Amino acid sequence: MKKIGILFGKENTFPWAFIERVNQKEGKDIIAEPVSIDKVTQGGDSGYAVIIDRISQDVPFYRAFLKNAAICGTAVVNNPFWWSADEKFFNNCLALQVGVPVPNTALIPSFELPTDTSGESFRNLKMPLDWNAIFDYIKFPAYMKPHAGGGWKSVYRVDDAEDLWKKHAETEQLVMMLQEEIVFDDYFRCYCIGQKDVRIMPYEPRNPHHLRYDSQIKAQGPAAKKLLETIHDYVMRLNLALGYDFNTVEFAVRDGIPIAIDFCNPAPDADVNSVGQENFDWVVEAAANMAIERAKSAKPGQTNLTWGTFVGAGVNDNMAALTGLAAKKPAAKKTTKTK
Numbered sequence: 001m002k003k004i005g006i007l008f009g010k011e012n013t014f015p016w017a018f019i020e021r022v023n024q025k026e027g028k029d030i031i032a033e034p035v036s037i038d039k040v041t042q043g044g045d046s047g048y049a050v051i052i053d054r055i056s057q058d059v060p061f062y063r064a065f066l067k068n069a070a071i072c073g074t075a076v077v078n079n080p081f082w083w084s085a086d087e088k089f090f091n092n093c094l095a096l097q098v099g100v101p102v103p104n105t106a107l108i109p110s111f112e113l114p115t116d117t118s119g120e121s122f123r124n125l126k127m128p129l130d131w132n133a134i135f136d137y138i139k140f141p142a143y144m145k146p147h148a149g150g151g152w153k154s155v156y157r158v159d160d161a162e163d164l165w166k167k168h169a170e171t172e173q174l175v176m177m178l179q180e181e182i183v184f185d186d187y188f189r190c191y192c193i194g195q196k197d198v199r200i201m202p203y204e205p206r207n208p209h210h211l212r213y214d215s216q217i218k219a220q221g222p223a224a225k226k227l228l229e230t231i232h233d234y235v236m237r238l239n240l241a242l243g244y245d246f247n248t249v250e251f252a253v254r255d256g257i258p259i260a261i262d263f264c265n266p267a268p269d270a271d272v273n274s275v276g277q278e279n280f281d282w283v284v285e286a287a288a289n290m291a292i293e294r295a296k297s298a299k300p301g302q303t304n305l306t307w308g309t310f311v312g313a314g315v316n317d318n319m320a321a322l323t324g325l326a327a328k329k330p331a332a333k334k335t336t337k338t339k
Contacts, residue, residue, distance in 0.1 A: 001028075002049040002295045005035035007062060009055040014270040014284065018052070021288040030295050032288075040065050043072060049295040049304075050075045052246070052287065054267050057083070057150070075294045075304035077245045078266040082307065087148035089177050091242070091264050094310060098237045101259045104180040106134045107147060110173045135161065138180050144168065147177045150264065157181070182259055184252035186218050188231055191268070191283055192239040192247050194290035195306070198232050199282050201275075203250070213276050223256065231258050238263050243308025245290060 004022055008015040015034065022032035035051055046069035053076060056062035066080040092102045109125065144156045144167060154174060156167040168176065189203040189212075204215040219227050235249050238260065248268035251258040270287075272280040298304040 002030045002298070003047060004030060004032040004050045004052070004291045004295050005046075005048040006032065006052040007035040007055055007066070009058065011054065011271060013272040013280070015054065017272075017280070017284045018287055018291075021284050022291060025288060026292055030292060032291070037065060040068060042068065044068065045072050046074050048074050049298045050077065050291050052077050052291060053080065056080065057267055070303070070305055073298065073300050073302060073304055075298045075306075077291070077294065078247070079243060079245075079305045079307065081305070082243055082311065083266050086242070086264055086266075088145070088150075088262075088264055089147040091238075094241055095238060095260055095263070098241045100234045100237055101257060103182055103259060103261065104138055106138055106178050108144070108168070108176040108178055110175050111168050111171050112173045114173055131161070134178065138178050141181050143179045143181060144171075144176050145179065146171075147175045149174070182252040182254050182261065184254050184259075185256075186227070186253035187215075188251045188253070188258070189213075190231060190235045190249045190251070191279075191286070192235050192244070192249065193283070193286040194245055194293070195236075195239050195243070197286045197290070198235050199279065199286070200228055200231055200235075201279055205250075210274055212274070213279060219253075219256070227253065227256065227258065234258060234260060239308075241308045241310050243306050243311070245294075245306055246287065 006015050006018055019032040019034070022030070026032075030049075035046075035048065046065075048069065051066065051069060051074055053062070053066055056066055063080055063084065066074075066076050067084075070076045070080060089105065089107055092105050095102045109122070109129075113119075113121070140161075141157060141159050142164075144158050144164065146154050149155075154171060154176075156170075158164045158167055158178075164178070187203050187205060189201050191197075191199040191201070201213055202215040202217050204212050207214070217224055217228075231251055234251070238249055239247055242263070244266050246266060246268070247263065248265040249263040250261045252261050253259070269275065270280065270283050275283070294304070
């Protein structure tokens with residue numbers, strides 16, 4: 001029997017609904033349950049064919065546990081190695097490479113020097129930066145946010161250079177990015193599960209949290225159809241490149257063009273009280289199907305992670321090379337005992 005585990009914290013509605021749905025659909029050869037950890041030893045099997053991770057971004061112990069489970073053959077959703085290396089500024093660069101529009105964005109060094117560094121550590125950094133060129137590129141008003149952050153933590157709206165200097169002083173050692181403001185006509189939040197199932201949801205980020213999904217598409221007729229087709233295409237491009245199996249992508253639509261705002265959400269909100277019953281039911285069903293499929297295809301003794309196209313080719317090449325080296329390993333020489 002194969003087990004699907006879900007690792008979670010404070011959230012209640014999605015994990016239990018997911019477990020129930022998997023067990024309704026399978027329940028014999030494959031069962032779902034909350035992950036239970038009583039010890040973590042190096043190279044120790046977790047006991048799960050699949051683990052859905054909903055909490056390790058906040059718990060480093062869990063992240064280490066998941067990496068150990070993954071290297072022992074567990075299909076961890078999402079890939080804990082890639083998520084550990086991922087960041088929002090890099091994602092914007094990747095989006096441009098796959099043809100998805102993003103806001104103009106510039107990287108800003110931390111206000112305070114990182115611990116155990118000095119001015120000499122930054123001898124390659126020109127000071128002051130070419131702020132005039134940066135401001136011409138971004139324009140004001142703009143948004144300043146951590147380059148690797150999430151959850152709307154330490155996000156600032158800045159009106160001009162003086163406002164930027166004042167708010168940047170509050171960010172301590174965070175590396176920030178300055179991003180143009182997108183004044184939008186429509187806004188969408190899109191689930192992508194298993195790198196194939198997409199749900200496009202009208203969304204209003206300016207509403208209270210529980211009312212953000214209570215909105216309608218403003219575009220109508222052929223324009224709306226074309227817009228939704230483009231959004232679906234962009235969602236697939238981003239998630240195939242990033243390799244996420246459970247993610248959301250947000251788009252602000254300006255002058256009919258969907259611009260990707262936020263697409264690094266590998267533990268996105270799935271609570272029924274915020275997404276609404278219809279969206280919740282879709283997420284539960286799609287996640288259950290994806291987890292069951294991964295459990296059936298997972299093979300013991302091999303890596304069962306998924307990688308995006310950005311790193312996938314390199315990973316496959318390296319694994320092939322390692323396999324080749326193992327095949328060419330010379331046999332141990334026999335020793336002959338002498339009397």
